[in-house]
Amino acid sequence: MAIRSLAFPFTILFLVNILFFLAVIFESPGEENIRGQILLTVSSREFVGAQLFGSAVVEVGQTNQSTVNDLEELYSHTLQFGKLDDTGTYLILSHVITALDQKTFANDVLCVGVQASVDQLHKLPEFVATWPGAISLAVFAPGVEFFLAIAYVHHLRTCFPQIKSQVTWHFAFPTEVRGNASDASLAREISAGRCDELGPKEVLERLLQTQGTEEAQQVLKNKRSNHEMPYPQNLMRNVARQHCLSEWVVCPDIDMLFPRPNPQMEPSLAAGLSEFLRSPEATDCGKCAFVLPLYELEHPNRTLPGDKDELLAFVARGWAQQYHKEVFAQNQAASQLQKWQKRAEKRRVRLAYKVSFQMWYEPIYVARQGSPKFDERYVGYGMTRNTQAYEMSLAGYSFHLLDSIFLSHVWGLKRKTAVESNTERKIETQMNTRFFSSVHVRELAARYDSDRHNILRYQKRSNKNYNIVMNTRAPEIKSIKSSGKYTNVI
Structure with a gap:
């Protein structure tokens, strides 16, 4: 009986608390x-x-x-x-x-x-x-x-x-x-x-x-x-990429834009890219990097091309060209965009052809999470993307150009004179090139037991050839030529 007499007051107290809680929730306070x-x-x-x-x-x-x-x-x-x-x-x-x-x-x-x-x-x-x-x-x-x-x-x-x-x-x-x-x-x-x-x-x-x-x-x-x-x-780039929760990730710059949405094209090219990544062509390839063709734009009305036809019209009128075509052609040379422009496929995102990797290639690509990180020791301008693409190649990744979809770098066509006059960029590029030549390239060769692209040079010492990876003396580093091309860096 004592227990029953105590139960009633506790029940009342519980109900009062519930009513008070509901009143707080449904109260309409000021902003x-x-x-x-x-x-x-x-x-x-x-x-x-x-x-x-x-x-x-x-x-x-x-x-x-x-x-x-x-x-x-x-x-x-x-x-x-x-x-x-x-x-x-x-x-x-x-x-x-x-x-x-x-x-x-x-x-x-x-x-x-x-x-x-x-x-x-x-x-x-x-x-x-x-x-x-x-x-x-x-x-x-x-x-x-x-x-x-x-x-x-x-x-x-x-x-x-x-x-x-x-x-x-x-x-x-x-x-x-x-x-x-x-x-x-x-x-x-x-x-x-x-x-x-x-x-x-x-x-x-x-x-x-x-x-x-x-x-x-x-x-x-x-x-x-x-x-x-x-x-x-x-x-x-690594901070942005590692916080993506999806299976696939792509890392363009903030001024590299996808095609302008076209109401007459369903699905859109951007949505078509996601559809392609669900196809057997993508899912069955474990170490594939799918490259987006990259152009730079200088349209008088700041209008983006909405599809490949419009992009080709821009190219014909001098409003678009291969990214860094004049500044540093090796940047996108491996993509062979002249060949891509002649392909008939213009509406559906699919594989165009396999890219033969070339040193200094800087593709913007879609790859699965877990691909090699960008080396964070490179700061400032120069050698940031191409060194990561080089490691991707050493790690066994293959590059494949996509049809129909592309990226547009806005706004303005890059001129070599403007880049060469940027003293700060030249200093940063030289510093990063020295680091790559004297340290990073040897680390990668040792890590992957590979010099697949013949970047390491053999030097003679006491009438014997020796691999620079095993040499304790730092290699001689030649200055970057005024042409802006990275030649004879070792």
Whole structure:
């Protein structure tokens, strides 16, 4: 009887708690209260990292001052979930802001991994307009640029629903050039604003010009000009790629666009690429890399070609040409695009022909996860893609050009004189070439027990031939010729 007498009060107490809980859930608080509850709830759950907290900040941030506070809190929370790269030089912050449809895209067969510096983020809307699937974007954002990037993400997600739906954001910066709480206050003027007032580029330019103290901006400028903080392209490519959840991944640059969507073509070429990857031609090949033909464009009205016919018309009028045709022809020479242009297939994504790999080839390709990483010791410009393609070849991967689909690098045809006049790029290229010649090429030969492309040269010493891999003396490195071609590097 005593137990029954106690059961009734406990039952009443339980029902009261349930009613109170339901009242809290269905209460209709004001906008600021909703916002506070979202931030509090998301950031306090043990199984949720900084990524959802970051998404909440960008999604519901309203007032300028609260945005500053949220940026400071976001930064402190995110740092707890960061990790260092292999050298301990860079801090990597993963999934800071997540795509709305991330769970859906996790089941897609193909993910696009893209990397960019903050000043290039205005190109993202144009890129997303040509690719309908998942995008993993790695942004290099040292110092105050991290907070400016977060503020700009808020603008992009507000004004471009596709970006909000498709793009998951990751960030990286040197451990010694991280932001601080005072930097967050520099973004207090940023809000989404009206999307029809300024274009993405104008918004970003205004942001970078007006935000941040002159001292903070000068520190970053000096580090870049003195080569103390070169852009780590390969690190950023790896960060973007490793956070793709699909079986296949491709890593174009942010200004390399897929064909313009064509309502008269169903499925679209981009969707056709995913269909091809589900076909036996793709699934039955264990070590295949499917290459996308790459062109550079200079259309007077900044119009993208929508299919191969339009691309060929652009080529005929001088609006398109093989990527780096004048600057560095070896970049795409192995693709034999003149041969590709003559093929009749223009509507369906399928295999065109196998590519005979040539040294210095820099293909943009689709491959399965698990292919060799980009070597992160290459920083700055030069030797970043071709050294990875060289390792792919040594590791037994074969390259196959795809029909119908292609990439367009926008906007402008590259001229050799412009590239040769860029002193900083020449310095970075020379540094990376020396590293490849004296260190990396020998590492790869030893790792794969192969010199398949005869890159290693035999030298005479005491009237005997010896392999440079086994030589303890560093090889002589000749300077790069003014033509820009990598000849006789050893």
